[in-house]
Amino acid sequence: MIEKFLEQTEFESLEDFNANFKIKVPENFNFAYDVVDEWARTNPTKRAICWTNDKGAHIDITFDELRHHSNITAYYFQKFGIKKGDRVMLILKRRFEFWFSIIALHKLGAVCIPATHLLTKKDIIYRCNAAGIKMIVAVDDDCVVSEIEAARTESPTLEYLVAVGNNCPDGWQDFHEGVRRSKTFVRPKHVNTNDDISILYFTSGTTGNPKMVAHDFTYPLGHIVTAKYWHNLNEDSIHFTVADTGWGKAVWGKLYGQMIVGATIFVYDHEKFVAAEILAMIEKYRITSFCAPPTIYRFMIKEDLTKYDLSSLKYATIAGEPLSPTVFNAFYQATGVKPMEGFGQTETTVIIANFPWMEPKPGSMGKPNPAYDLDIITADGRSTEAGEQGEIVVYTKNGKPLGLFHGYFRDKDNQLTKQVYSDNIYHTGDVAWRDEEGYFWFVGRTDDVIKSSGYRIGPFEVESALMAHPAVLECAITGVPDEIRGQVVKATIVLTKEYLNADKSTLIKDIQDHVKHVTAPYKYPRIIDFVEELPKTISGKIRRSAIRETKK
Numbered sequence: 001m002i003e004k005f006l007e008q009t010e011f012e013s014l015e016d017f018n019a020n021f022k023i024k025v026p027e028n029f030n031f032a033y034d035v036v037d038e039w040a041r042t043n044p045t046k047r048a049i050c051w052t053n054d055k056g057a058h059i060d061i062t063f064d065e066l067r068h069h070s071n072i073t074a075y076y077f078q079k080f081g082i083k084k085g086d087r088v089m090l091i092l093k094r095r096f097e098f099w100f101s102i103i104a105l106h107k108l109g110a111v112c113i114p115a116t117h118l119l120t121k122k123d124i125i126y127r128c129n130a131a132g133i134k135m136i137v138a139v140d141d142d143c144v145v146s147e148i149e150a151a152r153t154e155s156p157t158l159e160y161l162v163a164v165g166n167n168c169p170d171g172w173q174d175f176h177e178g179v180r181r182s183k184t185f186v187r188p189k190h191v192n193t194n195d196d197i198s199i200l201y202f203t204s205g206t207t208g209n210p211k212m213v214a215h216d217f218t219y220p221l222g223h224i225v226t227a228k229y230w231h232n233l234n235e236d237s238i239h240f241t242v243a244d245t246g247w248g249k250a251v252w253g254k255l256y257g258q259m260i261v262g263a264t265i266f267v268y269d270h271e272k273f274v275a276a277e278i279l280a281m282i283e284k285y286r287i288t289s290f291c292a293p294p295t296i297y298r299f300m301i302k303e304d305l306t307k308y309d310l311s312s313l314k315y316a317t318i319a320g321e322p323l324s325p326t327v328f329n330a331f332y333q334a335t336g337v338k339p340m341e342g343f344g345q346t347e348t349t350v351i352i353a354n355f356p357w358m359e360p361k362p363g364s365m366g367k368p369n370p371a372y373d374l375d376i377i378t379a380d381g382r383s384t385e386a387g388e389q390g391e392i393v394v395y396t397k398n399g400k401p402l403g404l405f406h407g408y409f410r411d412k413d414n415q416l417t418k419q420v421y422s423d424n425i426y427h428t429g430d431v432a433w434r435d436e437e438g439y440f441w442f443v444g445r446t447d448d449v450i451k452s453s454g455y456r457i458g459p460f461e462v463e464s465a466l467m468a469h470p471a472v473l474e475c476a477i478t479g480v481p482d483e484i485r486g487q488v489v490k491a492t493i494v495l496t497k498e499y500l501n502a503d504k505s506t507l508i509k510d511i512q513d514h515v516k517h518v519t520a521p522y523k524y525p526r527i528i529d530f531v532e533e534l535p536k537t538i539s540g541k542i543r544r545s546a547i548r549e550t551k552k
Contacts, residue, residue: 001035001038001039001042001260001261001262002224002228002260002261002262004024004026004034004038005023005024005025005026005221005224005260006021006022006023006024006224007020007022007024008020008021008022009228011357012357013357014355014357014358014367017229017355017357017370018370019370021225021229021370021371023221023222023224023371023402025194025218025221025402027194028191028192028193028194028217029194029217029218029220029221030106030107030109030191030192030217031103031106031198031217031220031256031259032070032103032104032106032107033107033187033191035220035259035260036048036063036066036067036070036103036259037067039063039259039262040062040063040064040066040067043063043262044062044063044064045062045063045064046062046063046235046262047060047061047062047063047264048061048062048063048065048066048259048264048265049061049066049096049099049264049265049266049267050238050264050265050266050267050285051096051266051267051269052267052268052269052281052285053094053268053269053270054268054269054270054271054272054277059096061096061099066099066100066103069100069179070099070100070103070104070107071104071107071184071185072179072182072183072185073097073100073101073103073104073179073182074104074105074107074108074185075182075183075184075185076104076175076178076179076182077104077105077108077110077135078108078185079178079182080135080159080160080173082105082108082110082134082135083108083109083110083188084108084109084110084188084190084191084192084196085109085110085111085196085197086108086110086111086134086135087110087111087113087131087132087133087134087200088101088105088110088111088112088113088133088134088135088136088137089113089114089115089127089128089131089133089135089136089137089138090102090112090113090114090115090136090137090138090245090246091115091116091117091119091136091137091138091139091144091148091246092137092138092139092164092245092246093117093139093244093245093246093269094244094245094267094268094269094270095139095164095245095269096267096269097137097164097175098114098245098250099255100179101137102114102199102251102255106198106217107185107187107191108188108191109188109190109191109192109196109198111197111198111199111200112198112199112200113127113131113133113199113200113201113202114199114201114245114246114247114248114250114251115127115202115246116244116246116247116520117138117139117141117143117144117244117246118246118520118521118522119147119520120147120517120518120519120520121147121150121151122518122519123519123520124136124147124148124151124155125151125154125155126209126210127202127210128151128155128157128158129154129155129156129157130202130209130210130212130410131200131212131409131410132157132410133155133157133158134157134158134159134160135158135159135160135161135162136148136158136160136161136162137162137164137175138161138162138163138164139163139164139165140163140164140165140166140167140168140169140172141165145163145169145172148161149169160173161173162174162175162178163175164176192217193217194216194217194218195216195217195406196216196217197214197215197216197406197409198215198216198217198219199214199215199219199251200212200213200214200215200409201213201215201248201346203346210461211408211411211416212408212409212410213346213347213405213408213409214405214406214407214408214409215405215406216406218402219256219349219402219403220251220255220256220257220260221260221402221403222348222349222371222401222402222403222404223251223252223256223257223260223349223350223403224257224260224261225257225349225350225353225369225370225371225403226252226253226256226257226342226344226349226350227239227253227256227257227258227260227261227263228257228260228261229353229355229356230317230340230342230350230353230354230355231253231257231258231263231289231291231315231317232289232315232340232356233257233258233261233263233289234261234262234263235261235262235263236263236288237261237263237264237288237289238263238264238266238285238286238287238288238289238312239253239258239263239264239265239266239287239288239289239290239291240266240268240281240282240285240287240289240290240291241253241254241290241291241292242268242273242278242290242291242292242293242296243454247455248346249319249320249454252319252344252349252350253291254267263289266281266285266287268281273296273299275296275299275300275302275303276303278292278296278300279300279303279305279307279308279310280308282308282310282312282313283308283309283310283312286312287312287313288312288313288314288315289313289314289315289316289317290313290315290316290317291316291317291318291319292318292454293318293319293320293321293453293454293486294318294320294321294322294323294324294327294454294486295320295453295454295484295485295486296454297318297323297327297331297339298327298483298484299484300331301327301330301331301334305334305335306334310334310335313335313337314337315337315340316331316335316337316338316339316340317339317340317341317342317353318339318340318341318342319341319342319343319344319350320451320454320486321442321451321454321486321487322341322363322365322441322442323339323341323362323363324362324363325362325363328360328362328363329362338360339360340353340354340355340356340358340360340366341353341354341360341363341364341365341366342354342365342366343365343366343430343440343442345428345430346405347404347405347420347426347428348372348394348403348404348405348428349369349371349402349403350369351368351369351372351374351392351394351428352365352366352367352368352369352374352392352440353365353366353367353369354366354367355367361439363441364435364439364440364441365432365439365440365441365442366439366440367438367439367440368440371401371402371403372394372401372403372404373394373395373396373397373398373401374392374393374394374395375392375393375395376388376389376390376391376392376393376432376433376434376440377390377391377393378390378391379391384433384434386433386434386435386436387433387434387435387436388433389431389432389433389443390431390432390433391427391428391429391430391431391432392428392430392431392432392440393425393426393427393428394425394426394428395424395425396421396424396425396426397424404426407421430442430443431443450477450478450479450487450489451479451486451487452479452482452485452486452487452488452489452522453484453485453486453522455522455523457477457479457489457522457523459476459477459478459544461519461523462477462489462491462515462519462523462524462525463475463476463477464519465514465515465518465519465523466491466493466511466514466515466525468514468518469510469511469514469515470496470498470499471493471495471496471498471499471502471507471510471511472493472494472495472496472511473493473494473495473496474493474494474533474534475491475492475493475494475534476491476492476534476542476544476547477489477490477491477492477525478490478492478544478547478548479548480527480548488526488527489523489524489525489526489527490525490526490527490528490529490547491511491525491527491528491529492529492531492534492547493511493528493529493530493531494530494531494532494533494534495530504530508528511525511528512524512525512526512528529550534547535547
């Protein structure tokens with residue numbers, strides 16, 4: 001399969017890879033038809049997905065079965081009028097129906113919006129109205145259903161709610177019953193062009209409301225590097241990426257590149273992360289390749305790894321934040337596998353990584369993906385010297401690389417897009433430096449996004465939630481280093497007069513509970529510091545850098 005898309009598939013060295021890697025892009029490429037259905041045609045019994053959950057259920061899904069289920073799901077969506085360009089939100093956790101649904105939406109030329117089950121009413125209303133969402137397909141969990149129901153009346157474009165599970169709420173459509181009644185799907189005549197939008201992700205909303213990152217139909221081809229040359233996969237691989245389907249990392253590690261390569265995607269559908277269970281899954285299902293954020297590695301090495309047979313594991317990758325040398329060395333000593341770090345954004349595929357021909361340096365992101373024309377520049381646009389910090393940028397004067405986003409959706413006059421992408425330069429907003437050997441080292445975000453346990457948390461959303469509490473006069477959100485989570489959220493708060501003499505321990509808990517109910521619970525501030533005033537610039541902007549410099 002992969003030979004269809006690459007002029008050369010195997011490389012002898014990083015130099016060979018950099019010089020000769022090139023992707024062949026078909027006209028009107030559609031991942032569902034050109035990859036999933038093509039595997040079903042050429043190797044129908046090949047296992048595409050190995051799915052299990054924390055209740056002991058296990059299902060193997062072949063490519064032919066994936067073709068069939070995505071077809072009948074596409075037919076089912078068509079019954080509701082879902083067509084090219086329509087936006088559909090999927091809130092499906094790690095249920096196998098996610099794969100049926102996203103592939104079905106690709107077959108229709110519709111736009112898929114994966115979303116986390118942790119969204120609240122406020123989050124859902126904003127997303128529905130910003131994107132013009134027509135349908136939500138969601139798990140039937142009470143906590144998810146209640147937030148969607150609460151948002152429904154304030155989301156005028158939202159026409160259909162579809163429930164996946166055994167308890168279909170009143171007024172919702174039953175996914176399984178509807179799919180069971182589906183008939184033969186007929187491919188539409190004109191599904192898409194390469195420039196049409198296929199998938200939207202909402203950013204973390206650092207300096208305002210979350211932006212909508214739009215990727216076109218060629219985006220999956222950009223993930224060939226992710227799967228083939230970062231995850232180092234082949235047709236015999238069983239790959240396990242730990243990620244909820246609501247996050248961009250899911251299509252990085254649980255869909256596009258893996259299926260193009262022909263690897264089996266392993267999915268563990270669990271409600272609560274337990275390191276021992278992850279290790280047990282690696283042992284039981286003979287996982288060969290593993291990818292997770294640093295937090296998971298930190299918890300794993302605290303387990304007694306000698307209790308598990310991890311001999312099947314041949315490769316490990318890591319992303320989300322830098323991995324400390326201590327964790328790197330502990331995992332390597334226990335497994336004989338060196339975690340290979342990588343770096344990318346919602347707006348990109350993997351743009352920097354440790355590739356198979358490289359010796360990883362613990363804590364380094366690696367070297368640039370040859371599909372991207374990458375550099376580190378100073379504020380005045382000069383390429384940095386070795387050891388000098390600057391911003392990571394992507395040059396596009398020779399064309400947009402596969403995997404780089406199409407722009408921000410519904411961006412009036414391209415104002416938001418131009419802030420990061422203009423004059424043939426995409427500004428990542430990430431600061432890094434490179435050493436004498438060309439390895440890149442991450443420093444931090446220029447826009448203050450907090451990375452905690454693999455989640456990206458935007459200060460603006462948390463601050464907005466805080467400001468709704470009557471005790472909060474002013475506030476600022478920053479990230480504080482944490483040994484387990486990488487960073488945790490800290491709130492620096494100026495209290496209103498009525499709460500100046502309140503019991504602080506009781507107030508802290510009340511504010512934390514408030515944030516958990518107003519926005520996604522993982523965003524709540526674990527640390528709260530009450531101050532008389534916030535440090536500000538002469539123009540009145542909050543100086544988060546000054547807050548981070550305090551010892552609290």
